[in-house]
Amino acid sequence: MIVLGIETSCDETSAAVVDDSGVRSNIIYSQLVHKKYGGVVPELASRDHLRKIAQTVRQALEEAGVALGEIDAVAATSLPGLTGALLVGNSFGQGLAYSMGKRFVPVNHIEAHVHSAMLGDRLLTPPFVALAVSGGHTSLFYVGADLRLSLLGQTLDDAAGEAFDKVAKMLGLGYPGGPEIEKKAAEAQPPWPGFPVAELGRDSLDFSFSGLKTAVLNSLLARGSDYLERLEESDLRRFCRGFQEAVLEALCRQSLKALEVTGCSALAVVGGVSINRALRARLSDLAGRRGFRICFPPPALCTDNAAMVAWNARSMLLDGTAGEMGLAVRARSGWPRYTP
Ligand code: KG4
Numbered sequence: 001m002i003v004l005g006i007e008t009s010c011d012e013t014s015a016a017v018v019d020d021s022g023v024r025s026n027i028i029y030s031q032l033v034h035k036k037y038g039g040v041v042p043e044l045a046s047r048d049h050l051r052k053i054a055q056t057v058r059q060a061l062e063e064a065g066v067a068l069g070e071i072d073a074v075a076a077t078s079l080p081g082l083t084g085a086l087l088v089g090n091s092f093g094q095g096l097a098y099s100m101g102k103r104f105v106p107v108n109h110i111e112a113h114v115h116s117a118m119l120g121d122r123l124l125t126p127p128f129v130a131l132a133v134s135g136g137h138t139s140l141f142y143v144g145a146d147l148r149l150s151l152l153g154q155t156l157d158d159a160a161g162e163a164f165d166k167v168a169k170m171l172g173l174g175y176p177g178g179p180e181i182e183k184k185a186a187e188a189q190p191p192w193p194g195f196p197v198a199e200l201g202r203d204s205l206d207f208s209f210s211g212l213k214t215a216v217l218n219s220l221l222a223r224g225s226d227y228l229e230r231l232e233e234s235d236l237r238r239f240c241r242g243f244q245e246a247v248l249e250a251l252c253r254q255s256l257k258a259l260e261v262t263g264c265s266a267l268a269v270v271g272g273v274s275i276n277r278a279l280r281a282r283l284s285d286l287a288g289r290r291g292f293r294i295c296f297p298p299p300a301l302c303t304d305n306a307a308m309v310a311w312n313a314r315s316m317l318l319d320g321t322a323g324e325m326g327l328a329v330r331a332r333s334g335w336p337r338y339t340p
C-alpha cells in the first residue's frame with residue numbers, strides 16, 4: 001500500500017510517501033517567517049503553507065519515484081493544530097484524493113507522533129507507553145495491543161517544548177528555543193541553579209511547567225530588570241542547564257511511574273523535545289538500569305513531519321479503523337483515560 005501524507009498543523013509544511021517497507025520520501029519545509037517574532041504567527045503560517053504545499057507534495061512524489069496514480073490513499077493531519085494551517089493541508093489533500101477517486105484519511109497529529117516510534121523502530125510492538133513531548137503537547141499514553149491510545153497524564157498548563165521556547169526568549173535566545181537551550185546547557189560548568197519540579201500528587205501522571213517558567217523568570221529578575229544586558233555567558237549556560245534539568249526530571253519521573261502503573265516494558269519518546277540529547281542519555285541510562293526498552297525515532301521523524309502522518313493512516317487502513325470517511329473530517333480532541 002502506498003500512502004501520501006501531508007502535515008501542515010503548525011509551522012512545517014511537509015509531504016511524504018510511505019509504502020509497506022517504510023519511508024520513501026519525507027520532505028519537510030520549516031517556515032522561517034516566524035523567527036523574528038519568537039513564536040509562530042498563525043496567519044503567516046497559513047499563508048506560507050499555501051505558498052509551499054503544492055511544490056512540497058510534488059517533491060515528495062518525485063523523490064519517492066511514485067506517480068500520483070500509484071497512490072492508494074491521501075492522508076493529512078486534521079487536528080490538533082492551528083485552524084488556518086490545518087485547513088491548507090486538509091483542503092489540498094481532500095481535493096487531490098477526490099480528483100483521483102482515492103481515499104482521504106484524516107489523521108490526529110498526536111497519534112501520528114506516537115506512530116513515528118513504530119515507523120522509526122519496526123520491532124517496537126504494542127503494548128507500550130508513549131511520552132509525546134512537543135511544542136504543543138506533553139502527554140503520556142498507554143498504547144494498547146490494538147494500537148488504541150488511552151491517556152495516562154498530560155500537562156495541566158504549558159507543554160515542555162513551549163517552556164523551552166519561552167525560557168529561551170527570556171534568556172534572549174532564538175526560536176525554537178529547545179535546540180538553543182540544549183546547546184548552552186551542555187556547555188555549563190557546575191554549580192547551576194536548582195529549579196522546582198511540580199509535584200502533583202503520588203498517583204498523578206500529569207505535568208506542569210508554568211511554575212518552573214515563573215521560577216526561572218523570578219530568579220532572573222532578582223538580578224534587576226536589565227538582567228539580560230548583565231548576564232554573562234557562563235551564567236546563561238547555568239540557567240539553561242538548571243532549567244533543562246528540571247524539565248528532564250519531570251519527564252523521566254512521570255515516564256517511570258507510567259511504566260510501573262501499566263506494567264509495560266517499553267517506552268517510546270516522540271515529538272520535537274525527544275531530539276534533546278540529554279533527555280535521550282538520561283532515559284537510556286534509566287532503561288539500562290531498570291531493564292525496560294527505550295525507543296526514540298530518528299530526529300527527522302521527531303519534529304513535525306508527514307511520514308508519521310502517512311504511516312498512521314496506513315496502519316488505520318490496514319486494520320480497518322480508518323473507516324469510510326469520504327470527505328468528512330472526524331474531529332477528535334481527546335482520548336479515553338487509561339483504566340487498568
Ligand atoms: O513536534 P514539534 O516539531 O512541533 C509540535 O508539534 O509542537 O516540536 C517542536 C518543539 C519546540 O518547542 C522546540 O523548542 C522543541 O520541540 N525542541 C526541542 C529540541 N528540538 C526541538 N526541545 C528540547 N531540546 C531540543 N533539542
Ligand code: ZN
Binds near residue numbers: 109135271304
Ligand atoms: Zn508535533
